[in-house]
Amino acid sequence: MSLPSRIALRTVLNIVLVWALAAYLPQYLTIVGGIPAFVIIGALLTLLNILVRPLLDLVTLPLKLVATILAFVLANGVFLWLVNAVAQRMDPSLVVFRIERGLGGWIVLMLVFGLANWTMKVLLK
Secondary structure, three states: OOHHHHHHHHHHHHHHHHHHHHHHOOOOOOOOOHHHHHHHHHHHHHHHHHHOHHHHHHHOHHHHHHHHHHHHHHHHHHHHHHHHHHHHOOOOOOOOOOOOOHHHHHHHHHHHHHHHHHHHHHHOO
């Protein structure tokens, strides 16, 4: 699909979206002016998405990176917590799994296990 066609389609979809929001969620959005108002707001959304969105994406990139890293660390923390919970219920003569050095040890191990597992996943595809 050509760029002008994609822009036109996006504009039409934004017009429909604005109409649907105003029609079905009037407690959150009020648009006065009828069909011309919906067209203007839909076109404005499309134009700003084309012109401003790349700049906003660039400005918010550090926040997205921090959020991704935080989610990565938390997911691996839950994984380690599960391993620890299961290992604690095993016979100590068979296995002892202990994370040393408090929160710092947990953070280091979450990062190392996460990176190692991600690397293995990529390499073994």
